[in-house]
Amino acid sequence: MNGMITLRINGLDVQVEEGTTLLEAARFLGFKIPTLCYHEGLSPYGACRLCIVEIGEGKRARLVSSCTYPAEEGLVVRTHSERVIRARKMLVELMLSIAPNSKTIQDLASELGVQQVRFEVRNEECILCGLCVRMCAEQMDARAIGFVGRGQERRITTPFDMKSEACRTCGGCIYICPVCQLRCQGPEAPSAVCGSCLQLEPTCLEAYDDLMCYMGPAGVCGTCIRPVPDELRERERTKVKV
Amino acid sequence: MRRIAGRRDLEKLRIQLLKQTPSSRPCITISSGTCGRARGSEKVGQAFREALRKHGLDGKVTIRVSGCHGFCQAEPHVLVHPEGIFYQRLRPEDAEEIVVQTLLHGRIIDRLLYVDPATGKKSVYEGEIPFYKRQQRNLLASNALLDPTSIDDYIAIGGYTALAKALTTMRPEEVIEEIKRSGLRGRGGAGFPTGIKWELCRRSPGDQKYVICNADEGDPGAYMDRSLLEGNPHSVIEGMIIGAYAIGASYGFIYVRAEYPLAVKHVGIALEQAREYGLLGEDILASGFDFDLKVVRGAGAFVCGEETALMASIEGRKGEPRQRPPFPVQKGLWGKPTNINNVETWANVPLIINRGAEWYASIGTERSKGTKIFSLVGKINNTGLVEVPMGITLKEIIYDIGGGIPKGKKFKAVQTGGPSGGCIPAELLDLPVDYEKLAEAGSMMGSGGMVVMDEDTCMVDVARYFLDFLRDESCGKCLSCREGTQRMFEILTAITEGRGKEGDLELLEELALVVKETSMCGLGQTAPNPVLSTLRHFRDEYEAHIKYKRCPAAVCKELISSPCQHICPIGTEVPVYVALIAQGRFAEALEVIRKDNPLPSVCGRVCHHPCEAKCRAGEGGEPIAIRALKRFATDYGLREGLEPQPSRGPGREEKVAVIGSGPAGLSCAAELAKLGYPVTVFEALPVAGGMLAVGIPEYRLPKRILQADIRAIESLGVEIKTNTALGREITLDGLFAQGYKAIFIAIGAHKSLKLGLPGEEAEGVLPAMDFLTAVNLGKKVQLGPRVGIIGGGNAAVDAARVARRLLRDGEVTIIYRRTRAEMPAYPEEVEAALEEGIAIEFLAAPVEILSSNGKLEGVKLVRMELGEVDETGRRRPIPIPGSEFTLELDTLIAAIGEEPEIPFQDGQVRVSKWKTIEVDPETFATGRPGVFAGGDVVSGPGTVIEAIAAGKVAAQSIDSYLRGLPLTREYRLTRPSVYIPPVELSEEEVIQARRPAMPLLRPEERASNFKEVELGLTEEQAIKEARRCLRCDLETKEGKAAISGRAVEAGRA
Amino acid sequence: MEKVDEIIARYNGDRSALISILQDIQAEYNWLPREVLTEVAKKMGLSLTELCGTVTFYRSFRLKPRGKHLITVCMGTACHVRGAPRVLEELEKKLKTSAGATTPDRLFTLETVRCLGACALGPIVVLGDEYHGQMTKAKVDALLSEVRQSERGASQ
Incomplete structure (x- = not known):
């Protein structure tokens, strides 16, 4: 064997090198799989579970994290089955309840159509995806921060919560963090779901020739986040394009 | 010790050891696993050694300190060989007695024998004990035959012969084939076929392979692995060497959890001894096979029971599981093929090699072979380790081996599979225990933990x-x-604290499914199982918590406040009035009682006190004598002439008719009167009170007491018209025509059920209710001199005790078809009946009534025996053919139950096939607008307090109806209306406090009068008992806050 | 730190024996002080971050000194069903501390464990080496008073 593996993703056959993960194979084919704790430059971890796909068929079909699962000969993979979508939505709902002020997570919620958060919001701002730990260890070779504790007590910190000698204050951890990366004002309580940014209808273009909320808090003026009225939509549709 | 050179050498050693200690030699085996030691078995062992020395038996009698025999309930216990006599619950003092009496004189010591709690029968020999009889102890039996710190003991009973056979006569592939054919499946939980696992590991390419024994037994309630490792470590070691040989592994690990220090110790000793004999190390038994083992201790992480986490732990890392594939048999420890099996799985291997795959496969079911050790714990009489063939039913395990539920409580569920498993309810008890069947029921085999739960366990909790x-x-x-x-x-948590809301259960299920499907390892994938299985089988309990704010088991503290108040059908504020009595504030206590109960003096005499059944003080002690305290307060009120001063609401116009003046009717009337309505109660009999007046005899509820409560109700403005019957003097339509705006039907269940036997029409056969009513109304009854009563409930006992009093001489016999333990009558009543000289014929049922010329002569009875357990948890009585006998009687009273008599026909008021009126269970409304019903006429024969509750709820419904409001009920958390500061008890008082026995009239003094039998507590007794109350009401957040001074008055939440 | 080095040497500094090494060190020192952990990391070539992660992962490792008397309440299923939570509550109330913590006078450390495997004795409280079965609120008071009395006697 020349180390190539054939598998079927969403009905399409694809050949990949041995050692390729399902995530890489699916993305190669152009399928969009949401991820959070995955980063190309770091080892895959499988903590956020967002990248789950359904493998196998019938009663034996199960969900696995595609970022860590190696391609197998003849494997049947479905990246967007009903089970997968249902699970992804719940996972994002859980994430929102931990860190509603993360634009990254809010955007994921919008994409997946998550419209409610039925859990008490904790505002913890860390979803323990471990990107910072892996960044520090693998890219920066410092190993200054790591996981301590277990279960609900698990958190990321320096040894003994004290200033670490190994830390070179490179800022890599802050850079890579999906919660810190893009912060936003977040929604008003109690819904914890915003959906503003991805549901922008650039109605202000008419008046300002610009999307005014480019880098600032989106939706502050209130125009965009209202659903575009039908008449406006109709007017836009029938306007002659220049 | 020297190396064993080969198979023949091993056999030689075995024969030599047997000669040294023949099995005919007297031996005392002391069960001394962790449980035994916790109960003092070491001191008992010491006492035996001293006693033997003292009586010169040192050297003639062997003392063997063995591991656990599985019968934890009886620890510390000993077996006296060679007879096999079993002595249980020993203290060091008993040792000498056993040495002298049994060893020297061959006498059995009766008081140390095992007594079956159900039958009272004593067992002398181990084999007779029901707990052991139904087991098949292929693995555990050896525990009793050896000292785990002696490899010689193991060899003497045939240990390591399987290893010798495998190493010298079988190829590795043949060993694997044998295990495959036996059908052995992993005993750790998942049940993967062991032979296939070994084969996969053998086939995996790798220069170095490992075997691991998973002894991280983390499931709470499971401890069979501990017992095997402590009691017979060599069986596991032998299994591992055989497995390593079959797979081609050269090193192995035994991963024991940190909480099992004795197991770690014994395994360590066993490994050293095995090495000395050359059974571990290089060239084992001259076969050329090298293998060694090491013990690794866990460090307190349940997840390390998961294979990949366990391996990470052995590698010195965090026990974080990793994704599979690759599986351990492909890439395990340090990337090498590794075979992991559970302790019990390994222990089965030598058995299979020695006795053959066919033998093993002949035990069990089609897909689950062999025996399994279960740890039977929780609310069960015989706690212990039970080894049974796969396919035995849960019912057999729980009732025949486990001896059923203690304290006569009702079975509710059995939890199997630990935190990964689920709960199995009573309806599924006939389930045969095997991997597939348990999974189908929503649970799993798991490691074999079986936690039994009863009516006092809350499934949401x-x-x-x-x-x-x-x-x-x-x-x-x-x-x-x-x-x-x-x-x-x-x-x-929100649900158990009363904060549950609509949609919670759906969210729970949705979330559970996602966790199950998306978690990476077995812990997460099975974590939702307890939730999903309890939702499947006990959804109504969840809904009770959310919708009705009720915890039927009275466990969830923030919801129930104190179990007594919560379980009381009318929510009597028990802790408040008990606390007031404790402080001598009797009049205030009486006010608290009267606030919720319109028939307080009656209840103080005859309530069946469900509060006491749930009282926390009763858990390991005696419940507070709540009813006696209520009686004390009401008697105090009567003595001091404290008339109730209830306030009537503003006068309302609408007239309400209540039909029936029993507890349901009287309460409804009282409640409506307090709300301001004019109420008339219509009573068919010449006296008011219903069952209270005509069903319950005078010596239990004196008429003057009943009258006191009725007078109080009348003083509210309630009018009672006696001698007015429904269907005779009044009708439903007639009442509406007379201007009544609502009607409450509470005519009770006064008709005794017929026995349904030939000859029942004979003169001298009386229905119990007719008999009791006649006596209570002062009519003359033709009786005796030989009276028989068929039945076992309160009506039967009442009839018997009344008959006893009416007869000058003569015999009174109760005939009941089960045993005393199953009699539904209150135990105090049965006790009193026996004291008064009433005979009870247990396990007898009538088949024919004998008469001549239309007059009763006697009854033909057949002997019964108790058969299988039915869904109520009681054994079904079966007639013994050919055992008929006759009892000659002059009067036979039928007291097997009552039913209502509906004296009307109404198209809208539906009547069920049991002759009860059908109503909305929450509002008590019938199908006809304005007509409500409650009490025994709706529920069938019930209790006084439940009837009172029905009357009160119906009154609220009627009030809503008359105001034109929707008939919805509001449900609130149980809370007392005030928090009384607790009394301080001295340490001595805490340790010495006991529930007082109710002073009773002596049997001689009761003989032929109807004087009240229970005399009531004295003031001193009452205060002392009230002080014993644990004040559960102060344990909620609100209660704690109230006492710490932040709030003294507290409203209902 | 010689003890630490000795223990590490006992296992030949084998990386996979880390947990056993830490267990032996804890048996020696009663807990795992920061300096000791730093030494272990250094001697065994581990990053301190990883060592802390491992130590905090397992419940049996203590990062705070333990009280003189260790009281452990079993919270297994069988014990739970027989009323263990109330026994724990009583202990927390009487000792004025919570599970996992040590009393300010360093006399008692109160811990819970998820099943000792002695379910027939439930609810169980272990004091030092002794198992006390069928505990009730009253027995808790009796037990604590016994220990306190022996402490008073010892100090006299």
Whole structure:
């Protein structure tokens, strides 16, 4: 064997090198799989579970994290089955309840159509995806921060919560963090779901020739986040394009 | 010790050891596992050694300190060989007696024998004990035959012969084939076929292979692995060497959890001894096979029971599971093929090699072979380790081996499979125990833990408990497991604290499914099982918590406040009035009682006190004598002439008719009168009170007491018209025509059920209710001199005790078809009946009534025996053919139950096939607008307090109806209306306090009068008993806050 | 730190024996002080971050000194069903501390464990080496008073 593996993703056959993960194979084919704790430059971890796909068929079909699962000969993979979508939505709902002020997570919620958060919001701002730990260890070779504790007590910190000698204050951890990366004002309580940014209808273009909320808090003026009225939509549709 | 050179050498050694210690030699085996030691078995062992020395038997009698025999309930216990005599619950002092009496004189010591709690029968020999009789102890029996710190003991009973056979006569592939054919499946939980696992490992390419014994037994309630490792470590070691040979592994690990220090110790000793004999190390038994083992201790992480986490732990890392594939048999420890099996799986291997795959496969079911050791714990009489063939039913395990539920409580569920498993309810008890069947029922075999739960266990609390465990033990890596278990826990906590809301259960199920499907390892994937299985089988219990704010088991503290108040059908504020009595504030206590109860003096005499059944003080002690305290307060009121001063609401116009003046009718009337309505109560009999007046005899409820309560109700303005019957003097339509705006039907269930036997029409056969009513109304009754009563409930006992008093001489016999333990009558009543000289013929049922010329002569009875357990948890009585006998009688009273008599026909008021009126269970409304019903006429024969509750709820419904409001009920958390500061008890008082026995009239003094039998507590007794109350009401957040001074008055939540 | 080095040497500094090494060190020192952990990391070539992660993962490792008397309440399923939570509550109330913590006078450390495997004795409280079965609120008071009395006697 020349180390190539054939598998079927969403009905399409694809050949990949041995050692390729399902995530890489699916993305190669152009399928969009949401991820959070995955980063190309770091080892895959499988903590956020967002990248789950359904493998196998019938009663034996199960969900696995595609970022860590190696391609197998003849494997049947479905990246967007009903089970997968249902699970992804719940996972994002859980994430929102931990860190509603993360634009990254809010955007994921919008994409997946998550419209409610039925859990008490904790505002913890860390979803323990471990990107910072892996960044520090693998890219920066410092190993200054790591996981301590277990279960609900698990958190990321320096040894003994004290200033670490190994830390070179490179800022890599802050850079890579999906919660810190893009912060936003977040929604008003109690819904914890915003959906503003991805549901922008650039109605202000008419008046300002610009999307005014480019880098600032989106939706502050209130125009965009209202659903575009039908008449406006109709007017836009029938306007002659220049 | 020297190396064993080969198979023949081993056999030689075995024969030599047997000669040294022949099995005919007297031996005392002391069961001394962790449980035994916890109960003092070491001191008992010491006492035996001293006693033997003292009586010169040192050297003639062997003392063997063995591991656990499985019968934990009886620890510390000994077996006296060669007879096999079993002595239980020993103290060091008993040792000498046993040495002298049994060893020297061959006498059995009766008081140390095992007594079956159900039958009272004593067993002398181990084999007779019901607990052991139904087991098949292929693995555990050896525990009793050896000292785990002696390899010689193991060899003497045939140990290591399987290893010798495998190494010298079988090729590795043949060993694997044998294990495959036996059908052995992993005993750790998943049940993967062991032979196939070994084969996969053997086939995996690798220069170095490992075997591991998973002894991280983390499931709470499971300890069979501990017992095997402590009691027979060599059986596991032998299994591992054989497995390593078959797979081609050269090194192995035994991973024992840190909480098992004795197991670690014994395994360590066993390994050293095995090495000395050359059974571990190089060239084992001259076969050329090298293998050694090491013990690795766990460090307190349940997740390390998961294969990949366990291996990470052995490698010195965090016990975080990793994704599979690759599986351990492909890439395990340090990337090498590794075979992991559970302790019990390994222990089965030598058995299979020695006795053959066919033998093993002949035990069990089609897909689950062999025996399994279960740890039977929780609310069960015989706690212990039970080894049974697969396919035995849960019912057999729980009732025949386990001896059923203690204290006569009702079975509710059995939890199998630990935190990964589920709860199995009573309806499924006939389930045969095997891997597939348990999974189908929503649970799993798991490691074999079986936790039995009874009516006092709350299933929502159990689900919450398991989630608490799992979120604590989750490694925390996956979002789904970590956050999912936490959020499920939060939802369950909210439900148990009374904050549950609509939609919670749906959210719980949705979340549970996602956690199950997306978690990476077995912990997360099975974490939702306890929730899903309790939701499947006990959904109504969840809904009771959310919708009705009720915890039927009276466990969830924030919901129930104190169990007594919560379980009382009318929510009597028990802790408040008990606390007031404790402080001598009797008049205030009486006010609290009267506030909710319109028939307080009656209840103080005859209530069946469900509060006492749930009283926390009763858990390991005696419940508070709540009813006696209520009686004390009401008697105080009567003595001091404290008339109730209830306030009447503003006068309302609408007239309400109540039909029936029993407890349901009187309460409804009282409640409506307090709300301001004019109420008339219509009573068919010449006296008011219903069952209270005509069913319950005078010596239990004196007429003057009943009258006091009725007078109080009349003083509210309630009018009682006697000699007015429904269907005779009044009709429903007639009442509406007379201007009544609402009617409450509470005519009770006064018709005694017929026996349904030939000859029942004979003169001298009396229905119990007719008999009791006649006596209570002062009519003359033709009786005796030989009276028989068929039945076992309160009506039967009442009839018997009344008959006893009416007869000058003569015999009174109660005939009941089961045993005393199953009699539904109150135990105090049965006790009193026996004291008064009434005979009870147990396990007898009538088949024919004998008469001549239309007059009763006697009854033909047949002997019964108790058969299988039915869904109520009681054994079904079966007639013994050919055992008929006759009892000559002059009067036969039929007291097997009552039913209502509906004296009207109404198209809208529906009547069920049991002759009860059908109503909306929450509002008590019938199908006809304005007509409500409650009490025994709706529920069938019930209790006084339940009837009172029905009357009160119906009154509220009637009030809503008359105001034109919707008939919805509001449900609130149980809370007392005030928090009385607790009394301080001295340490001595705490340790010495006991429930007082109710002073009773002596049997001689009761003989032929109807004087009240129970005399009531004295003031001193009452105060002392009230002080014993644990004040559960002060344990809620609100209660704690109230006492710490932040609030003194507290309203209902 | 010689003890630490000795223990590490006992296992030949084998990386996979880390947990056993830490267990032996804890048996020696009663807990795992920061300096000791730093030494272990150094001697065994581990990053301190990883060592802390491992130590905090397992419940049996203590990062705070333990009280003189260790009281452990079993919270297994069988014990739970028989009323263990109330026994724990009583202990927390009487000792004025919570599970996992040590009393300010360093006399008692109160811990919970998820099943000792002695379910027939439930609810169980372990004091030092002794198992006390069928605990009730009253027995808790009796037990604590016994320990306190022996402490008073010892100090006299």
